[in-house]
Amino acid sequence: MTESRDTRIKRMKMRSMRRGIKEMDLILTAYADRNLSSMDEDGLNTFDALLHENDQDLYQWVTGQASPPAPLADLIADIAQTFQK
Template identity: 75%
Template sequence: MTEQRDTRIKRLKMRSMRRGIKEMDLILSAYADANLAGMTTGELDLYDALLEENDQDLYQWVTGQAATPARFGSLIGEIAQTFQN
């Protein structure tokens, strides 16, 4: 059975705010609240894949301490921009 869009968004929001480190909880939950509802299915797929990544890696990518993998480049840029605003 396919997950309904609203259920998927709720799941992604929960995963965004229940991370391994508090900094990523704050960063990803702010991004999720501001953006998930307006994302396409493909964008949600990419965000879902991003949530599978290690928090320490995500934090370094968002803060510019490490190079972001190409597939996540624009998404990490958006997340960093949302958090800085």
């Protein structure tokens, strides 16, 4: 069974809120709330892949302490730019 777009977005928003590291909960929840509904299918696929990454790695990528893997680099840059303003 394939999930609908709305169900998928709701699932990803919930997963964004329940990360394990509070900082990533806050960052990803705010980003998901602002952006998921306007993302195309490729963007949703990339964000979904990001949600499967380890929180410690995500935090280092978003804060610029480490370089993200190429498939996630643009999304990580967008997330980081959003929270550096």
